[in-house]
Amino acid sequence: MEFTPLLLMLSVLMIPSEAAQTAVSLRVSPSRSQFFKYESVSLSCEDQGSSAGGRVRRNTTKRWLEACPADWGVATAGSLCSIQDTFPHDTGVYWCESESGEHSHAVDITVHDGAVILESPVLPVNEGQAVTLRCRYQTPPSDLTAAFYKDGSLVRTEAAEEMTIPAVSTSDAGLYRCSNSELGGSPESWLAVRAPPPSPTSPPAPLLSLPRLLCSILVSLPYLVVTVLLLERCCRSKGVCSAAKCDEEELY
Structure with a gap:
């Protein structure tokens, strides 16, 4: 069975997108996506948040969610995993998984006979x-x-x-x-x-557009009017009370 682009897309969808990824990353040596049969390839995980690095995993046309070295490859040192003799069934999607379960980007590796x-x-x-x-x-x-x-x-x-x-x-x-x-x-x-990424020198977008600003003012206006009327009424009431108190003091 040939590893088609559709299968690759479906496989990548099972892995978190780059937006959700952290500092864990995958390195491939030699740094290319295609290999001849019987060539060797080394894959390593780097995690800025941990010295452990992580574990290399893969999806192939034969099996899914395989981990190195439990299911394939040879762990040579730390998080470094190697395939000494590649075969077409090693064609698939490879990525790193940290100890906390975070994922790196996924890469497509093809072994061609x-x-x-x-x-x-x-x-x-x-x-x-x-x-x-x-x-x-x-x-x-x-x-x-x-x-x-x-x-x-x-x-x-x-x-x-x-x-x-x-x-x-x-x-x-x-x-x-x-x-x-x-x-x-x-x-x-x-x-x-x-x-x-967007240039840092570009002017910042306005926080509030003019139509939204006018809409906010119109919505707030009734509350402002009611508040002013209540304050005025309260002040008048206090003024009447103060005048009555003054008249009472004059009688004494």
């Missing part, structure tokens, strides 16, 4: 950053020319087996793959592009 893979960033890249996609061959062909595709459409063909996007934007996010006329094509991998 073929002759061509696409080297692409395994983690989201920042908008404006230069990104290089490389067509990697298990055995170099006589013609290194590679064609690069995004979301099924040809982007361009490069003779140097790599394509560089000088400054990525959010519109560059998508599913990429590459192919060679002699060796065939690679699987698809998702390139995630992260938009920059």
